[in-house]
Amino acid sequence: MDRINFMANNDSSEYTPAPGPLLKNIQSPADLKKLPKMQLREISDELRQFIIDIVSVHGGHFGASLGVVELTVALHYVFNSPQDSIIWDVGHQAYGHKILTGRRDKFYSNRTYKGLSGFPKRSESVHDAFGVGHSSTSISAALGMAVANDLNGTGDKVVAVIGDGAMTGGQAFEALNNAGFMNKDVLVILNDNNMSIDPNVGALNEYLADITSSKTFNRVRDEIYDLLGHFKSAGETMRRIASKLESAITAAVTPGSLFRSFGFKYYGPVDGHDVDGLRKTLEDLKSIKGPKLLHVVTVKGKGFAPAEREQTKWHAQSSPFDKITGKSLAAPTIKIKAPKYQDVFGEALVQLAQKNEQIVSMTPAMPSGSSLLPMMHAFPDRAFDVGIAEQHAVTFAAGLAAQGKKAFCAIYSTFLQRGFDQLVHDVAIQQLPVVFCIDRAGVVGADGPTHHGAYDISYLRSIPNLIISSPLNEQDLRDMMFTASEYNEAAWAIRYPRGASTGMTLRDNFEKIAIGKGKKIRDGEAIALATFGPIGKYAIEVCKAYAAEGIQVAHYDMRYAKPLDTQLLNEIALKFDHVITLEDAAVVGGFGSAVAEYYATLDMNLLVETLSNENKNHPPRLYMMGLPDRIIEHGTQRELHDEVGIGPDGLKKKIASILAYKKISEFSS
Ligand SMILES: Cc1ncc(C[n+]2csc(CCOP(=O)(O)OP(=O)(O)O)c2C)c(N)n1
Structure with missing residues (x-):
C-alpha cells in the first residue's frame, strides 16, 4: 500500500534513535488504534522524544512538529487514514504524522538527497493525502476531496490542519468562503500557536489572540451572563426575552463569529496538548455534518524548552544540537564564512534607505528568512511584514510606488509565483518602478521541489516593463540594488540564490552598473560561456582548470536576462562557434532561451558585413545548461546541480x- 520507494543512501548517517516501547510497535495508524485510550499520553510523549532525538542529530523543521504531537496522535487515533484524508498545510509540521505512518525507520533520511521529503508528498506515502510546501492550500484541497467523496458516495472524512500563519494567506479565505457556502463535510483544524516563522502579524492574528487570551471575549461574556442570570430569575416573559438576547449576544461575542459568518460551525478554543480532550472532541466532530472549524491552541516547540523560548530560531535547525540544552554541536569552523546573499541584501537595503528616504520595503512573512529584519529595526515605519500574502505584497508595493515611494519587495522566487497576475496587472501595465529582490532563486536544497526558485526567469521574461538581472557576486548585488534604487522607468527584478556569497572584500560605497550590459570575465578561444548570476562561479572555476591545461575558455557574466546585452552577444557570435549558457533556473523560457531566441533571429550576414570581415554566416551553436524540464527533487544545492549536470x-x-x-x-573537414 505504501508508495515509498527509497534509493539506497550510502553517504549520510543512518543513525536512528531507539523509539520508546509503545512507538516501537507502531508502523501504521492501525497499530496506533490498537492502543487503549489511556496510553495516548504516553505515546505522545514517546513521539515527541523521538522527534527531538532524531532532529537533534539530522536537523530539519522542528518547532511546528513538536507543537502538534498530541493533535497528530489524536487525529490518527480517531480518523482512518488513508481512507480519511488528513491534509497538513505547508507540511513542515508533519514529522509526527510521517513517523506514525510507516516512515520512522527511514526518517534519518529526511530532507537528504534521495531520502524522505521534508513535506508530505503523495508519491511517498498513501497517508500523505496531498502534497504541500506552500502555505494556505489545505482548505481548498480538502474541499475538493470532500466534493469528490460526496460524488463518489464514499462517506470518507476530510481534515485540513492549518496554522494561524497559513490562515492569513488569501487562498485560505477563498476556500473558507467557498466551503461554507457549499456546505460540504470538511473539518478545518486551526492550529493556533500565535507564530508564523517569525511572530505572526495582522488583524486575524489579533482576533485569534483575543479569543485565546480571552481578555475581551470572556470578560464581556461573563458580564452578560451575570446580567442574564438576573433576568432569568424574573417572570416568564422576561425569561423568554433573556433567552433570545442570550443567543443574539452569544453569537456576537463568543469566539469564532468570524468563522461562523463564513458558514462554519466553530468549536474551541481547546487545549492542543490535552490528547484525551482532543480525542474526545474529534470523535464528536466526526459525526457532525457540514463545514466545521476546530480552534486548537498549541505552543510551537512544545516540550523542548529552548524551542519554546526562541520559536523563530527553532522553526528549523540545520545542524546537530544537544537534545537537553539545545546547544549547537556543529564542528566549530575556523574559516570566516562568506555572508549569505540575503544578509548582503539586508545590509545594503539599510544603507540605501539611509541615503534615500523614499525607500520602503516589505516581505510576505519572511523577515528573518529574507533578512529584512535590519531594515525593520532601522526604519520601522518604512519596512513591513505583510503576513503570508504574496499577492498583496506585490500590489501593496505597487501602491507605494504609485505614490512616489521606492518599494523594495523582498520575496522568495517560489512564493512570487503567487503574485504573477499582480506583477502584470498592477506593476508592469502601470509601469511602476518596484524593485523585486528575488531571494532563493535557483535550487534551494533540502526543501525540494515546492521551494526551488526554478521558474522566475521564465515567468518574468514575458512581462514587458521589467528588467531582470542577477549578480555574479555580492558586490554586484549591492551595486545592482543601488542602480535599481535610482531607476524609475520600470520595475526591476534582481534574483539571487540561497546561501553563501563569494566572501570577496566589499567596497563601502555603491557604484552604478550599466543597465542591460554584461561583462567579459575571461578571454578565450573556440568556446564561450555566457553565465547568468552567481552560478557563474562554476564557470570561473572550470575556466581556471582548463587554463591550467592550456585551454582558454572564454567567460562572460551576462548580468541581464532582460534587456539582453545584444551588443555583447553579437561580439560573442562573431568570435565563437560554440556558446554555452549557464543558469540556475529552468532552461525552458530561461536566460539561455532568451539567448537562443536572439541568435535564432540574428542576421549573421548583416552582422558580419557591419562589424567584421570574418567569413561567418551562421550564429554559434548554442548549448543551454540549466534546470531540465522535470521536477527537481531535494538534496543539497550542490548535489542537485551535479545531478542535472550544471555543477563544475x-x-x-x-x-x-x-x-x-x-x-x-576539424579533422574530417
Ligand atoms: C506561500 C508561502 N509563503 C511563505 C511560506 C514560508 N513559510 C513556511 S512555514 C511558515 C509559517 C507558517 O505559520 P503557521 O501556519 O502558523 O505554522 P506554524 O509553523 O506556526 O506551525 C511560512 C511563512 C510558505 N511555505 N508558503
Whole structure:
C-alpha cells in the first residue's frame, strides 16, 4: 500500500534513535488504534522524544512538529487514514504524522538527497493525502476531496490542519468562503500557536489572540451572563426575552463569529496538548455534518524548552544540537564564512534607505528568512511584514510606488509565483518602478521541489516593463540594488540564490552598473560561456582548470536576462562557434532561451558585413545548461546541480565534449 520507494543512501548517517516501547510497535495508524485510550499520553510523549532525538542529530523543521504531537496522535487515533484524508498545510509540521505512518525507520533520511521529503508528498506515502510546501492550500484541497467523496458516495472524512500563519494567506479565505457556502463535510483544524516563522502579524492574528487570551471575549461574556442570570430569575416573559438576547449576544461575542459568518460551525478554543480532550472532541466532530472549524491552541516547540523560548530560531535547525540544552554541536569552523546573499541584501537595503528616504520595503512573512529584519529595526515605519500574502505584497508595493515611494519587495522566487497576475496587472501595465529582490532563486536544497526558485526567469521574461538581472557576486548585488534604487522607468527584478556569497572584500560605497550590459570575465578561444548570476562561479572555476591545461575558455557574466546585452552577444557570435549558457533556473523560457531566441533571429550576414570581415554566416551553436524540464527533487544545492549536470563537473564534461566534437569536425573537414 505504501508508495515509498527509497534509493539506497550510502553517504549520510543512518543513525536512528531507539523509539520508546509503545512507538516501537507502531508502523501504521492501525497499530496506533490498537492502543487503549489511556496510553495516548504516553505515546505522545514517546513521539515527541523521538522527534527531538532524531532532529537533534539530522536537523530539519522542528518547532511546528513538536507543537502538534498530541493533535497528530489524536487525529490518527480517531480518523482512518488513508481512507480519511488528513491534509497538513505547508507540511513542515508533519514529522509526527510521517513517523506514525510507516516512515520512522527511514526518517534519518529526511530532507537528504534521495531520502524522505521534508513535506508530505503523495508519491511517498498513501497517508500523505496531498502534497504541500506552500502555505494556505489545505482548505481548498480538502474541499475538493470532500466534493469528490460526496460524488463518489464514499462517506470518507476530510481534515485540513492549518496554522494561524497559513490562515492569513488569501487562498485560505477563498476556500473558507467557498466551503461554507457549499456546505460540504470538511473539518478545518486551526492550529493556533500565535507564530508564523517569525511572530505572526495582522488583524486575524489579533482576533485569534483575543479569543485565546480571552481578555475581551470572556470578560464581556461573563458580564452578560451575570446580567442574564438576573433576568432569568424574573417572570416568564422576561425569561423568554433573556433567552433570545442570550443567543443574539452569544453569537456576537463568543469566539469564532468570524468563522461562523463564513458558514462554519466553530468549536474551541481547546487545549492542543490535552490528547484525551482532543480525542474526545474529534470523535464528536466526526459525526457532525457540514463545514466545521476546530480552534486548537498549541505552543510551537512544545516540550523542548529552548524551542519554546526562541520559536523563530527553532522553526528549523540545520545542524546537530544537544537534545537537553539545545546547544549547537556543529564542528566549530575556523574559516570566516562568506555572508549569505540575503544578509548582503539586508545590509545594503539599510544603507540605501539611509541615503534615500523614499525607500520602503516589505516581505510576505519572511523577515528573518529574507533578512529584512535590519531594515525593520532601522526604519520601522518604512519596512513591513505583510503576513503570508504574496499577492498583496506585490500590489501593496505597487501602491507605494504609485505614490512616489521606492518599494523594495523582498520575496522568495517560489512564493512570487503567487503574485504573477499582480506583477502584470498592477506593476508592469502601470509601469511602476518596484524593485523585486528575488531571494532563493535557483535550487534551494533540502526543501525540494515546492521551494526551488526554478521558474522566475521564465515567468518574468514575458512581462514587458521589467528588467531582470542577477549578480555574479555580492558586490554586484549591492551595486545592482543601488542602480535599481535610482531607476524609475520600470520595475526591476534582481534574483539571487540561497546561501553563501563569494566572501570577496566589499567596497563601502555603491557604484552604478550599466543597465542591460554584461561583462567579459575571461578571454578565450573556440568556446564561450555566457553565465547568468552567481552560478557563474562554476564557470570561473572550470575556466581556471582548463587554463591550467592550456585551454582558454572564454567567460562572460551576462548580468541581464532582460534587456539582453545584444551588443555583447553579437561580439560573442562573431568570435565563437560554440556558446554555452549557464543558469540556475529552468532552461525552458530561461536566460539561455532568451539567448537562443536572439541568435535564432540574428542576421549573421548583416552582422558580419557591419562589424567584421570574418567569413561567418551562421550564429554559434548554442548549448543551454540549466534546470531540465522535470521536477527537481531535494538534496543539497550542490548535489542537485551535479545531478542535472550544471555543477563544475557537468560543465567540464560539456566543454570536453565540444572540444572533442571540434577536433573530429576539424579533422574530417
Ligand atoms: C506561500 C508561502 N509563503 C511563505 C511560506 C514560508 N513559510 C513556511 S512555514 C511558515 C509559517 C507558517 O505559520 P503557521 O501556519 O502558523 O505554522 P506554524 O509553523 O506556526 O506551525 C511560512 C511563512 C510558505 N511555505 N508558503
